[in-house]
Amino acid sequence: MIKKLKGTKDILMTFVSLLVAVLVYGIFLIISGVNPLDIYSQMITQTLGNGYGIGQVIVKSTPFILVAVATTISAKAGLVNVGGEGQLVLGALTSTIAAVFLLDGFPSFIGIPLMAVAGMLGGMFWSGLAGVMRVCWNMNETLTTVIMNYIAYDIVAYAVYGRLKDPESFNWPMSPKIGAQLKLPEIYPGVSIGIIIAVVISLTTWFILSKSTGGYKLRVIGGNVEAARHAGIPVAATQIKAFLISGAISGLAGMIEIAGVEGRLRTTTGTNYGYYGFLAAWMAWNNPLAAIFTALLIGFLSVSGNVVEISSGLPSSCTKILMAIILLSILWKGKKK
Amino acid sequence: MEKIVHPIIKTESIGIKFGDFEANKNINLNVYPGQIHAIVGENGAGKSTLMKMLYGVYKPTSGRIRIDGIEMNMTPTLAISSGIGMVFQDFRLIPAFTVLENILMAMPEKERKVSKEEISNKIRDISSRYKITIDPEMLVANMDLGQRQRVEIVKVLMMGKMRVLIFDEPTSVLTQEEAKEFLGMLRSLRNDGYAVLLITHKLKEILACSDVITVLRRGEIVASQTKDEGFDQEWLINRIMGGEIKIQNNYDSMKKKFDDRLSILKCIGLQIKNDDGLTMLHNADLNLVRGEITGLAGISGKGQRELLDVLFGYRHASAGVISICNEVMTNKSVNDYIKSGVALISEDPKRDNVVPGMKIYEHMALETENVKYKKIGIDWDQMIENIKASEVSEQLKLPEVHRVLGTLSGGNMQRCMIARNVMRKPKVLLASYPSRGLDVGMVEEVHKILVSLRNDGCAILFVSEDLEELLAVSDTIVVMTGTTLSQKYNPKKVSIAEIGELMVGGNG
Numbered sequence: 013m014i015k016k017l018k019g020t021k022d023i024l025m026t027f028v029s030l031l032v033a034v035l036v037y038g039i040f041l042i043i044s045g046v047n048p049l050d051i052y053s054q055m056i057t058q059t060l061g062n063g064y065g066i067g068q069v070i071v072k073s074t075p076f077i078l079v080a081v082a083t084t085i086s087a088k089a090g091l092v093n094v095g096g097e098g099q100l101v102l103g104a105l106t107s108t109i110a111a112v113f114l115l116d117g118f119p120s121f122i123g124i125p126l127m128a129v130a131g132m133l134g135g136m137f138w139s140g141l142a143g144v145m146r147v148c149w150n151m152n153e154t155l156t157t158v159i160m161n162y163i164a165y166d167i168v169a170y171a172v173y174g175r176l177k178d179p180e181s182f183n184w185p186m187s188p189k190i191g192a193q194l195k196l197p198e199i200y201p202g203v204s205i206g207i208i209i210a211v212v213i214s215l216t217t218w219f220i221l222s223k224s225t226g227g228y229k230l231r232v233i234g235g236n237v238e239a240a241r242h243a244g245i246p247v248a249a250t251q252i253k254a255f256l257i258s259g260a261i262s263g264l265a266g267m268i269e270i271a272g273v274e275g276r277l278r279t280t281t282g283t284n285y286g287y288y289g290f291l292a293a294w295m296a297w298n299n300p301l302a303a304i305f306t307a308l309l310i311g312f313l314s315v316s317g318n319v320v321e322i323s324s325g326l327p328s329s330c331t332k333i334l335m336a337i338i339l340l341s342i343l344w345k346g347k348k349k
Numbered sequence: 350m351e352k353i354v355h356p357i358i359k360t361e362s363i364g365i366k367f368g369d370f371e372a373n374k375n376i377n378l379n380v381y382p383g384q385i386h387a388i389v390g391e392n393g394a395g396k397s398t399l400m401k402m403l404y405g406v407y408k409p410t411s412g413r414i415r416i417d418g419i420e421m422n423m424t425p426t427l428a429i430s431s432g433i434g435m436v437f438q439d440f441r442l443i444p445a446f447t448v449l450e451n452i453l454m455a456m457p458e459k460e461r462k463v464s465k466e467e468i469s470n471k472i473r474d475i476s477s478r479y480k481i482t483i484d485p486e487m488l489v490a491n492m493d494l495g496q497r498q499r500v501e502i503v504k505v506l507m508m509g510k511m512r513v514l515i516f517d518e519p520t521s522v523l524t525q526e527e528a529k530e531f532l533g534m535l536r537s538l539r540n541d542g543y544a545v546l547l548i549t550h551k552l553k554e555i556l557a558c559s560d561v562i563t564v565l566r567r568g569e570i571v572a573s574q575t576k577d578e579g580f581d582q583e584w585l586i587n588r589i590m591g592g593e594i595k596i597q598n599n600y601d602s603m604k605k606k607f608d609d610r611l612s613i614l615k616c617i618g619l620q621i622k623n624d625d626g627l628t629m630l631h632n633a634d635l636n637l638v639r640g641e642i643t644g645l646a647g648i649s650g651k652g653q654r655e656l657l658d659v660l661f662g663y664r665h666a667s668a669g670v671i672s673i674c675n676e677v678m679t680n681k682s683v684n685d686y687i688k689s690g691v692a693l694i695s696e697d698p699k700r701d702n703v704v705p706g707m708k709i710y711e712h713m714a715l716e717t718e719n720v721k722y723k724k725i726g727i728d729w730d731q732m733i734e735n736i737k738a739s740e741v742s743e744q745l746k747l748p749e750v751h752r753v754l755g756t757l758s759g760g761n762m763q764r765c766m767i768a769r770n771v772m773r774k775p776k777v778l779l780a781s782y783p784s785r786g787l788d789v790g791m792v793e794e795v796h797k798i799l800v801s802l803r804n805d806g807c808a809i810l811f812v813s814e815d816l817e818e819l820l821a822v823s824d825t826i827v828v829m830t831g832t833t834l835s836q837k838y839n840p841k842k843v844s845i846a847e848i849g850e851l852m853v854g855g856n857g
Contacts, residue, residue, distance in 0.1 A: 220725070223724075223725060223726040224725040224726045225722065225725070225726055225727055227726075228711070228714070228726065228727060231704070231707070232704050232707075232715065235704035235705050235706060235707060236702075236703060236704045236705065238700055238701050238702075239701060239702050239703060239704050239715065241663065241683060242661075242663065242683065242693065242695065242701045242702055242715075243683075243687075243702075243715035243716050244682065244683040244684030244685075244686070244687040244688075244716060245684075246682075246684065
């Protein structure tokens, strides 16, 4: 009963902190010389007021959800994985390579799963490296993952400017289109089954983390490494496993970007998605269920940013300010607990 | 004509409430210079809370505190500037800093602007005056609890012009020998005119050095007597316990006889290094026998922690062989040791066992060997039922299992960890200071639990700084002497003095 009350209070507090953020941003808008009520109503009506807008929000949010879940898994093991970005990009790269060079002749029901596996392996490879650096050489994973994000961009650039470049692209740095049969099926015009995969993975992760023995051990490691060591839990191996699973999920997000949205790899594919996913995870206090909603919120804000840009003339970076204010106010709410 | 001495601190019926819980009520306390004033009482009697009010950490919800006759609204800063210093139970030191840096940080800003040498010299002056041996350049992280406490004391003494020193369970981290030295230090502080407020569970110490004893029970003062008015052990125990329980000093009658001396855990020629690579133990042999409590006596920081780490697989010995039931265990992992039935009650449960945010029952499944599973996870309902049904949790008066362990007191954490390890029914139990900081009644329960585990055939290594306790509970005694382990002694045929000699003797 008490727990239930606490839950309601929690949701209420989240709502209040969102409201505070909206008010603060409103002041910013007034200073910028626009009517905040206009902007807010446009943001809502033009994105959530029609099927296309909602579809866009869902498509945008899908990778955020996946990266957020990945970040959560690492966080439960006591690791701050900021590498969702690089792992996603590398997953996009490996899945594109697989699609272009190996799977072109395969039918959907074999090709798509294999492409997903390729993406997951790419992400795992990248996070696994960071995991080994952390566990074997005691290198700070927050720093290594950030650095590896930049290396991942460069690897993608190297590929799309080089061997992976589409011969028919008039020298644009992008890969050839993947085979049409490798595109993810759609559940709504423009919206692939990616969102369903993301939500299912998020639910499964939540279930495993909170109910299974493995999740319990992971939480012990994240809570107090010494306690885990004294309980005979293999800390190093478990942390590497957590990192590998994180990488696989981020890599899958990259594959979904290619097979569900873009259809080909560009140097810009997935840029910043990893960081938004990271934000979503921390806004949700590393709860994979709550991360679905924070990811959707961030998705909504980034789509509505474009709307604001078009309709009011404010640069779309303005919504990033709103995003930052929201994050800060949610962190503030957590601090009060 | 005799000079009238005024109290430095005088409280006028102060009390404090946390919600509905009255931690202290109607406390009238006078603290005079040049006196050692002992505050005693069971766990939860409100001793620490009272001290924290005097030091300004908590604000009394009723009553007044007067310093030199002037009513004050205490804060720690005000306390320090009025000359009241407190040595906390959990030391407020920064491990990554040296002794000097830690002390420097606590000093008033004005006094900080002197050269390092001057401060070093001042530290050495205090060290030699009160016989507190510390090296100003040593890193706190590399110090054991006894050494850290000395740093803490020097730190408080150097905070400014101190007049009142409050010690919260100071001797609980010290060995008998160290505690003796500590009491000597208290006496010289008193002779220098300091007022000493001492919270402790150890009745012998109180009787040995106090000028005034104040007994608290359920937050109230039940007795306060000066040395001239007279007090002895019986009087004290009766006041503390309310005359209900008397200390049982011998457990022989409870002990079951074992005919065969079956060796369970055996070590030969162990060499153990600490984190700095210093050899703590060399050529040490140990044989833990089924149904036997082996008491390990020694000065704290002489390698007890490292030895227990090695016997639990947490640290690897640099030489020597360990076997459990004739299976060689050298260099195996903690997990392997747990599977062979070894359990460790850590000297510091908060550091080694407690997971922030997790509930008590979740801690009980940490070594998952005796856990039942349901579908993909642990069967928590079964676990909770087991805890509630177990005799141990009753004996140790465990808190409600749904409470978050990390938010409870150190004593609660310790009792929970004892319960967890005993419930596992281990073959070998390594118990590191299991009774530290617990009240008299609870200490006896812990002893009984150890004896009954022994009667079930467990081989127990019992580490304690309290020699009397060791002699009362153990079947055999091993002493850490120099850098090795002594032979086994019969606790009935060896005196405390002999053991003390071994502890300080040897070639270390």
